[in-house]
Amino acid sequence: MHELSVCFEVVRTLEELVAENGLTEVQSVTLEIGELSSMIPKYMEECFPAAVDGTIFERTKLEIEVIPGLGRCNSCSHMYQLLPVNGVCPECGEKNFSVISGTAFNIKEILAC
Numbered sequence: 001m002h003e004l005s006v007c008f009e010v011v012r013t014l015e016e017l018v019a020e021n022g023l024t025e026v027q028s029v030t031l032e033i034g035e036l037s038s039m040i041p042k043y044m045e046e047c048f049p050a051a052v053d054g055t056i057f058e059r060t061k062l063e064i065e066v067i068p069g070l071g072r073c074n075s076c077s078h079m080y081q082l083l084p085v086n087g088v089c090p091e092c093g094e095k096n097f098s099v100i101s102g103t104a105f106n107i108k109e110i111l112a113c
């Protein structure tokens with residue numbers, strides 16, 4: 001599954017951060033997942049325990065923030081959330097937009113002690 005390899009990628013990044021900063025334990029990690037990215041938050045949550053199994057992150061809490069997928073209409077410049085309307089502009093009915101946000105996937109922050 002795609003999410004599992006992404007989880008391993010996150011764990012690898014965490015290991016680097018821990019090594020660089022001389023940390024011993026990470027309490028929580030916050031991921032930002034865009035609605036329009038290929039990542040599904042529920043699958044990430046399911047994959048995370050498998051990815052951290054046997055690492056120092058076994059007790060690390062996974063937090064996920066979903067970033068709404070926003071677009072701007074190229075016809076009338078209206079800004080709207082793309083998914084609920086399947087990309088169709090609620091103002092003018094055109095399906096001609098530029099994506100503003102919601103495609104990214106990031107590690108937003110980690111909480112360490």
Ligand SMILES: [Zn+2]
Binds near residue numbers: 091092093
């Ligand atoms: Zn429009």
